[in-house]
Amino acid sequence: MAAPTNRAAWLRELNMPLEVGPAEMGKPGPNEVLIKNRAVAMNPVDWMMQYGTFPAGPLPRILGNDVAGDIVEVGEGVTQFAKGQRVLAHCIGLATNESKYGAFQEYAVVPTVGCCVIPDGMKYEDACVLPLAISTASIGLFHEERMGLTTPMDPMEKSQPEEAILVWGGSSSVGSAAIQLAVATKYRVVTTASPRNFDLCRKLGASEVFDHTSPGIVGDLTAGLQKWACRGAFDAIATRDTQLNAAQVLAELGGGGMAVVLAPIKELPATVEARGIYAVSILQQDEALGKAIYRDFLPRALEQGLIKPAPPSDVVEHGVEHIQVAVDKLRAGVSGSKVVVTL
Template structure:
């Protein structure tokens, strides 16, 4: 199949004026540990438009989440193989030869997961990238919440708080904590309560309810020791810290926490997690913050991804509900605008490039 690979491809590329447009660029070359994938479907995340509008690295390929077929493998890659349906996550908006919103994407071989044949679509598989990986890292990495990791289960009743249960990260976090045997209390707007319960939440609280914190404490018997804030604005972080039980614990956020939040309770540690570290590459984030390569974070994700095919095949993990946007690469700017305007909830925006 390598002989069928073209020299150039279409990709959505970041521009200096904080926009993104389709350009014809070279198909990326892979190293000995990488695979080249012909992209079939894509999924969208808030980080995509934030990299375009805020971080703005001109000339870089946008997009993080993808699903497709392997068309070429590096010399040291034993799995996946050419022809396999795989899905994964890359750091979009950062590299000129590595991004999801393109006809071809390259990725490290052991950071792709093989999609069980006939179980889920390419669009559904693409939803299990940035958000799914973030939930995995936040809940199970030893240096984050360090919860018991599936297929093992916690051996006693223990409650976990998931703030933002109907968001993409939150939906995966509910499922993952549930299959690990934890009791889950999530926050969501009333229209998404049944969705959260269908994913495994034992209790769902309206975050706008003036007594929401008291209700969380009541249902959890004032025992929350582990929490994930999947929204991570200053006010949501304050909410979460107040909802912890009398013995304190640890809150993981997906954005940095201001000092005022970190100082609220000495018995509640607030720590952020950034999923790009799981890719095992050094990078500069938000223009000036250096992140060294973390082999520990990469290794943890690589070993967890080996479990994902069976979790999907058994039905224990379900993809996010999807909202389809027409137009393939040409439709992405409309989808990004839709997301920036806050018009979607409880769904993942997806695109299809080819059959």
């Protein structure tokens, strides 16, 4: 039988369409596995890198952060995973600038620390919406220098939820993951979304959802959170306005820590300590947290339905040829959905 070959959607030049062409078959190193990708999800940083609003690093390169697929080879020292397992994984091409680690190809190498077996009944196109959002939300919620919440490893040991957090942007990918992780850890979540996404946020476990376009949003959120002890805020959108509004809510409640998915702005109230997030750190500098989430918590949480793939996947097409269309669809804007290509 002929050896399998690999094809990728290459970014060769900024502002130019991704080009489909051959790519080397990646070789997994120690603590890495090679995945036959079955579905990939789009993220804002993909189009930002393609169109020059986030540093793209050396070109040509293969973009993409989110995959689900089958393990076809394991690297040296890998005992936790085996060939043939169905997994989701957070790809690290963004951090390494090495093409074998990008998601937008038929086979990708991923570190085992960001890899998790998915339940038998879960489709690849659903599973792939999770990894980058889970990593981002985990750093923001649980890292001691961000919100520093109790981690979800033993959520049943916590008593009834009396503490709450604010998640700004609950219908976004990162916001959906933040709601679910916080709820799984027994925190109450008060969140924002457009009214069409209220049900999505409630199904993910949010206690209260408010319309972020309402002029009274700061007062609504403050009143909503006042019922519990507020443990901080997670801004999953991080425009200037969302940061100012989320920080204002926290300040009204006495101040606290705020995790922000982009760089924190300078002009926030003095009682609010805002910190940025770098998701890939969960697979590198903060590997202990990565293991706690991807190895100790997520497999069981997926099995038990504590964490569900969300927001729902919007499968654009099948094949690496269609990744450009999918990137552009996300760039045009989405509401409560994740753009996905099956492979």
